[in-house]
Amino acid sequence: MAAIGGCLTLIVVIAFVGAIWAIWRYNNLVSLRNQVANGWKQIDVQLKRRHDLIPNLVAAVKGEMQFEQDTLEKVIQARNSAVAARGVADAADKENVLTQTLSRLFALAENYPNLKSNEQVKTLMEELSSTENRIGFARQFYNDIATRFNTAQQLFPDNLIAQAFKFQPVELYELKDETERAVPRVDLNIRSDQTRS
Amino acid sequence: MNLYDQQKRNLENTRLFIAGFVVLLALMGLGADGLLYAGGFSPGIPIATLGALGVGGLSAWWSLHGGDRAVLESTHAVPLDPSDPKQRILDNVVEEIAIAGGVPKPAVYVVPDSDPNAFATGTGPDKASIAVTRGLLDALDRDELQGVIGHEMSHVRNYDVRLMTVVAALAGAILLLADWSRRGLWWGGGRRRDVRDGGGLGVAFVVLWIVSIILAPIIAQIVSMAVSRQREYLADASGAELTRNPLALASALEKIAAAVAPTKSIKQGVAHLCIEDPRGGSPTDQGGFWANLFSTHPPIGRRIAILKEMAYQR
Numbered sequence: 001m002a003a004i005g006g007c008l009t010l011i012v013v014i015a016f017v018g019a020i021w022a023i024w025r026y027n028n029l030v031s032l033r034n035q036v037a038n039g040w041k042q043i044d045v046q047l048k049r050r051h052d053l054i055p056n057l058v059a060a061v062k063g064e065m066q067f068e069q070d071t072l073e074k075v076i077q078a079r080n081s082a083v084a085a086r087g088v089a090d091a092a093d094k095e096n097v098l099t100q101t102l103s104r105l106f107a108l109a110e111n112y113p114n115l116k117s118n119e120q121v122k123t124l125m126e127e128l129s130s131t132e133n134r135i136g137f138a139r140q141f142y143n144d145i146a147t148r149f150n151t152a153q154q155l156f157p158d159n160l161i162a163q164a165f166k167f168q169p170v171e172l173y174e175l176k177d178e179t180e181r182a183v184p185r186v187d188l189n190i191r192s193d194q195t196r197s
Numbered sequence: 198m199n200l201y202d203q204q205k206r207n208l209e210n211t212r213l214f215i216a217g218f219v220v221l222l223a224l225m226g227l228g229a230d231g232l233l234y235a236g237g238f239s240p241g242i243p244i245a246t247l248g249a250l251g252v253g254g255l256s257a258w259w260s261l262h263g264g265d266r267a268v269l270e271s272t273h274a275v276p277l278d279p280s281d282p283k284q285r286i287l288d289n290v291v292e293e294i295a296i297a298g299g300v301p302k303p304a305v306y307v308v309p310d311s312d313p314n315a316f317a318t319g320t321g322p323d324k325a326s327i328a329v330t331r332g333l334l335d336a337l338d339r340d341e342l343q344g345v346i347g348h349e350m351s352h353v354r355n356y357d358v359r360l361m362t363v364v365a366a367l368a369g370a371i372l373l374l375a376d377w378s379r380r381g382l383w384w385g386g387g388r389r390r391d392v393r394d395g396g397g398l399g400v401a402f403v404v405l406w407i408v409s410i411i412l413a414p415i416i417a418q419i420v421s422m423a424v425s426r427q428r429e430y431l432a433d434a435s436g437a438e439l440t441r442n443p444l445a446l447a448s449a450l451e452k453i454a455a456a457v458a459p460t461k462s463i464k465q466g467v468a469h470l471c472i473e474d475p476r477g478g479s480p481t482d483q484g485g486f487w488a489n490l491f492s493t494h495p496p497i498g499r500r501i502a503i504l505k506e507m508a509y510q511r
Contacts, residue, residue, distance in 0.1 A: 035299075042296060122282070130289035133343075137297035140441070145299070 025161045032149040036170055039142035040088075043173065046134040047082070047095060053131060054079045054102075057124045061105075064112050071108060075101045088171040099132070139173045146170045211360045214424065215257075218367035221413045222253045225374055228406025229381075253370040260366040261359070265318040265326055268470065272316075272462050274306035274328045283334045290342050291327060294350045297439045303327050303353060312460040313337070313453045316470040317349040317358055325353040330460060336452050344446030347436035348472055355435060357428045361469050364424055368417040378410040418491065425469040425493045433500055437507055447504035454497045469493045 058072050065072065078098040085091040106125070115121050150169040153162035161167075226246030233245065260267075277284050288305055295302040303319065306328035313333035319325030327349045329342075337345065352358055437443035453473050460475035468475055474494045494500075 039299070046296070123285075126282070126286060126289065130286075130293060133289075133293045134296050137293055137439075141297060141299045 022161060025158050026165060029149075029152060029158070029162060029165075029167055032145070032152055033167070035145050036142070036149050039138070039145045043135065043138040043142055046131055046138050047091070050098075050128065050131045050135065051079055051083050053124065053128050057121070057128060060118070060121050060124055061109060061112075061115055064115050064118075065108065068105075068108050071101070071105055075105050078102075088173060092173050095135070102128070102132075143172050146172055208356060210424075211356070211363060214360070214364050214420070215367065217420070218253065218364075218371065218417065219250065221371055221409075221417060222249045222367070222374070224409045225249050225371070225378065225406070225413055228402060228409050229378065231402030232406055234402075249374055252374060253367055256370040256373075257363050257366045260362050261320055264362055264366070265320070265324070265358075268316075268318045268467050269306055269326060269328060271464055272308050272310075272328065272467060274308045277305040277307055286339060287329065287334060287342065287346075290339065290346050291350075294343065294346045294439060297347075298350050298354050300350070300354055303350075307331060307334070308462055310460055310462040311335075312458050312475075313456050314460040314463060314475055315345050315349055315472045316463070316467060317352040318362070318467075318470055319353065320359045320362070321356050322353055325358060327353070330462075332456065332460075333453070336456065337449050340442060340445040341449035341452065343440050344436065344442060344449045345472055347440040348432045348446060349436075350439060351432040351435040352428065352470070355428070355431060357432060358470070361421075361425060361428065364421045365469055368414075368421040371417040372414045375410045375414045378406070421469070422491055422493055426495045429494050429500070430503070433504060434507070437504060443504040443507040447501045447508070450497055450501050450504070454501075473497060 054075060058076060062072060075098075078094070078101045082091070082094040082098045085094040109115050109121075109125075152158055153167050153169060223246055226243065226249030229245035229249075230243040277288055279285050279288055284307060287307070291305050292302050300322040303317070303325035304327070306326060308314075308328050308330045310330040311332040313330060313336045315327070315329040315333055317325060317327050327346065329345070333345065334342070352361075433446065437446055440446070450473065460471075463471060463475040471494075474492065
């Protein structure tokens with residue numbers, strides 16, 4: 001009788017400890033999933049900021065850069081298709097195209113000394129170049145946290161919890177283009193000579 | 198070791214250092230109590246011990262709940278002015294690095310001083326301020342500024358600001374109490390005859406107490422300097438991990454070291470929070486054992502070398 005009672009107690013204790021463990025690991029996965037969602041939202045916020053800044057910049061440089069209509073047109077087109085993008089992979093592709101057209105525009109702007117001394121253009125370029133950095137850093141943060149979330153779902157024994165509650169691995173924000181990979185962040189700054197030391 | 202482990206270890210370290218400093222404070226207090234007891238004055242409770250712990254506790258509590266404001270005021274730091282192009286760039290850079298670290302953006306201040314330097318203060322990611330000198334904004338380009346802000350953001354993210362604030366406050370309390378005790382010894386010198394009447398126990402207490410008031414401040418100082426230097430290496434490494442650009446921080450440090458003039462508006466009491474010792478250092482300085490023992494920062498030449506090595510390995 002005593003042996004059965006002891007066994008029963010043992011089973012109850014094991015079940016209790018197991019339940020506590022399951023709750024703990026489940027909460028860990030949920031917290032990671034929320035951080036991933038938050039990280040993605042941060043990229044989204046910065047992409048939106050970029051989309052809002054581009055028309056202003058194009059308007060500001062249009063008068064001076066009238067012989068670069070083709071480039072300006074491409075920037076606007078890339079911006080509009082990026083705004084319409086859906087899903088992580090699609091957005092990543094279209095934003096990459098936008099980054100490339102933008103860096104072309106900035107490179108061309110170097111040839112126009114009037115633009116470099118224009119306060120409004122300088123401000124817009126600093127804001128855009130900061131936005132580029134923010135997108136890069138937000139992407140870096142998202143990928144780190146998404147990798148942690150995916151790894152947590154695959155490691156034993158947490159994968160049992162992940163399978164039981166149907167957690168799904170998330171996509172990373174990847175760069176398809178080789179040149180973009182070589183230069184992770186584009187420095188769009190126009191440095192006037194005084195700031196160089 | 199990843200960042201999460203580092204943060205956890207830092208919070209554990211905070212407890213450990215507090216425990217160690219509490220022991221030192223208690224030792225000083227107990228010595229004084231023993232002396233009072235042996236001198237025939239016994240109020241029934243160890244007032245000196247409680248007093249010493251109270252002073253330490255108060256000073257730690259005060260620096261956690263307003264110490265950041267006091268530090269900012271003592272350096273005459275003013276909130277950032279976004280209408281100035283360079284300060285707007287600083288604002289943007291802080292925002293960028295906050296995104297990279299996944300932490301809220303700290304408050305940003307500018308110190309009107311022409312020597313390049315920067316510091317972080319607060320209690321952690323939820324309550325933090327970063328201040329840079331005007332000279333830093335003028336001397337560094339955008340990438341280098343990013344490196345410096347990455348370093349300061351790491352102090353915030355790793356809870357170094359909290360660790361260093363508590364350690365500095367307790368070390369300060371120990372210093373203060375040791376000073377008081379030495380004065381007390383001086384003025385109470387006439388009563389030492391009574392102590393001898395107390396016999397062997399009284400003499401033992403006097404010896405213990407004198408040793409503790411001489412050694413405690415030195416130990417406190419050495420420990421807090423060692424902690425500070427360790428945190429600097431770590432902030433360099435995790436700052437470079439945030440920006441993924443160790444060379445920019447190395448070149449910022451070279452520029453900061455090249456400006457040999459001391460940062461006048463930053464008092465020595467804030468030194469442990471700065472990116473480089475406000476007294477200044479030379480880029481070739483490798484530091485000797487004794488020079489290192491009492492300095493808040495590792496030799497800047499060695500920091501630069503480590504960062505360059507980091508860039509080479511990538």
